[in-house]
Amino acid sequence: MSLAVLKFGGTSVGDGAAIRQTAQIIRDAVTRWDHVVVVTSAMGKSADPRDTFKVTDLLLNAARSAAAGDSESYPRARRLLADKHHAAIEATIGNADERQRIGEEIDQLLSGFEMLCASVRVLGEVTPRALDAIAGLGERMAARILAGAIRSVGVMAEPLDATEFIITTDRYQSATPLMGPTRERTIARLMPLLQAGVTPVVTGFIGATLSGVPTTLGRGGSDYSASIVAAALNADEVYNYTDVDGVLTADPRIVPDARTIEVLTAQEMSELAYFGASVLHPMTIAPLVERNIPLRVKNTFNPTHPGTLIVHRSDLAPSDSVIKAVTAIKDVSMMTVSGGGLKGVPGIAGRTFMAVARTNTSVLMISQASAEQNICFVIPKAAAPSVVAELSAEFRQEMEHGEINPIETFDEASIITAVGMGISETPGVSGRVFSALGAQKINVFAIAQGSSECAISMIVAADRCDEAVRAVHALTKR
Structure with a gap:
């Protein structure tokens, strides 16, 4: 029995017109697959210029305020939020009784949101746990409306x-999924519906602890949710619908x-997602690898375009360019x-990155000089002051003795990354990249190449970033 998981991003459910289009895609998929599971994001911005907010952003900003x-x-x-969701209900659901029922469910969820925010205001703080409870409301509302829209085109959905x-x-x-209990509970909850001919419409982005406390998987986590569900059900394929024609160069x-x-x-794809390609959540691919489940990125608003297919063997992904x-x-x-x-002293690197970890900062890239007298790494710019302070405190004694210099920072930086399996198989790729940048007189301050040799990352000045991307992109045409 064939099974597909279809995930729809915020723009795919951004307003009534987008939801109707999404419902049609799902109806077509039901005719091609024995079973279909849908995963939805919260409503995003629509094409209407008067639509100025994304639902999850508005929820979180209100909580923090x-x-x-x-x-x-x-x-x-x-x-x-009420205006946006009720407008979508009116535009997508034909049955008056169902419109009223779903509208009442939306209002109940929004009442809960308002009570949570009132409690936060009294307390004067909003904890990460409370933020997760509030952030997931967008997906819970969208799932109810999308399921109603799917039923309106003749497909049973819940x-x-x-x-x-x-x-x-x-x-x-x-949060990180616990795949053992997740697999057991997903099969137990979804399979009876699928066998009864019902299309489940699952809230993306959210989960819960073993004790039932709501959690979220990080921003953009609906992609991740779809992969988790697909892996749990051993799906045949995942379709990730967004507003672009696949993954671009x-x-x-x-x-x-x-x-x-x-x-x-x-x-x-994992390298691209990690180094800035926003089309997929960075963790999306991980649950699919073990089960060898392919993923296709497609455009909700141009559904006939084949999009980009993501596979798990390099021989299935040939390319004319390195x-x-x-x-x-x-x-x-x-x-x-x-x-x-730093030279030859054990533990310096460990102390460096433990200090960074204490600031809850992610390290995006690491490079170390062969002389062992220089460790450089890249972090989000906003975290720089706290990281400098923590490193200075960690190495205060060594700095006082002149063994370690004051921490140097280069705040006007960008990372550009060239990605392709051909990098590991073709001599001289790094030389071609540096020649392309050199021809534009763009200086490279640091480089890093992972053990996979699937990507080369470079630090360039922020004001030359776009030029650097265009220079390296020219190599994708050869």
């Missing part, structure tokens, strides 16, 4: 809260002639720990 003592933001947010079966750690804001805002990539390996794509991460800082005291 309430914590700061603002008593007006969350009632205003509730009104905006909304499901993923808190029932996606079981996670209690790391609020960025570069950001089209930087490279106007960026092209859709026909096939990528999971390893290439480099398939180029990404960029902006607003980063490069930190350098240097000094004669």
Whole structure:
């Protein structure tokens, strides 16, 4: 029996017109597959220029404003959310009784949101646990409306809260799934519905701890949710619907002639997602690898386009060019720990990154000089002051003795990354990349190449980032 998991992003459910289009795609999929599971994001911005907010952003901003003592933001947010969701109900659901029922469910969820924010305002703080409870409301509302829209096109559908079966750690804001209990509960909850001919519409982004406390998988986590469900059910394929024609060779805002990539390996896609390609959550691929489940990225608003297929074997992803794509991460800082005291002294690197970890900062890239007197790494720019302070405290004694220099920072930096399996198989790729940058007189401050040799990352000045991307992108055409 064939089974497909279809995930729809925020723009795919951004308003009534988008939801109707999504419902049609699902109806067509039901005719091609024995079983279909749908995973939905919260409503995002629609094509209407008057639509100025994404649901999850509005929910979180209202909660944080309430914590700061603002008593007006969350009632205003509730009104905006009610207007957006009720308009979608009116535009997509034909049956009057069902419109009323779903509308009442939306109002109940929004009442819960307002009560949570009122409590946050009284307490004067909003904890990560409370933020997760509030952030997941967007998906819970969207799932109910989308299920109603699917029923309106003649397909049996039922909304499901993923808190029932996606079981996670209690790391609020960025929980990790526990695949053992998740697999058991997902099969037990979804398979009876599928066997009865019902299409489950699952809330993306959210899960719950073993004790039932709501969690989230990190922003953009609906992609991750779809992969978790697919792996639990051993699906045949995952379709990730967004608002672009698949994965592109570069950001089209930087490279106007960026092209859709026909096939990528999971390893290439993971590198692209980690280094700035926003089309997929970075963890999306991981649950699919073990089960060898392919994923296809498609455009909700151009559904006949084949999109990009992501596979798990390099021989299934041939390419005419060594480099398939180029990404960029902006607003980063490069930190350098240097000094004669680093040479040959055990534990310096460990102390460096333990100090960074104490600030809850993610390290995006690491490079170390062969002389062992220089460790440089890249972090988000906003975290730079706290990281410098923590490193200075960690190495205070060594700095006083002159063994380690004051921490150097380069705040106007960007990371550009060239990705392609051909990098590991073709001599001289690094030389071609550096020649392309050199021809544009773009200086490279640091480089890193992982053991997979699927990607080469470089630090360049922030004001040359776009030029650097275009220069390296030219190599994807050869």
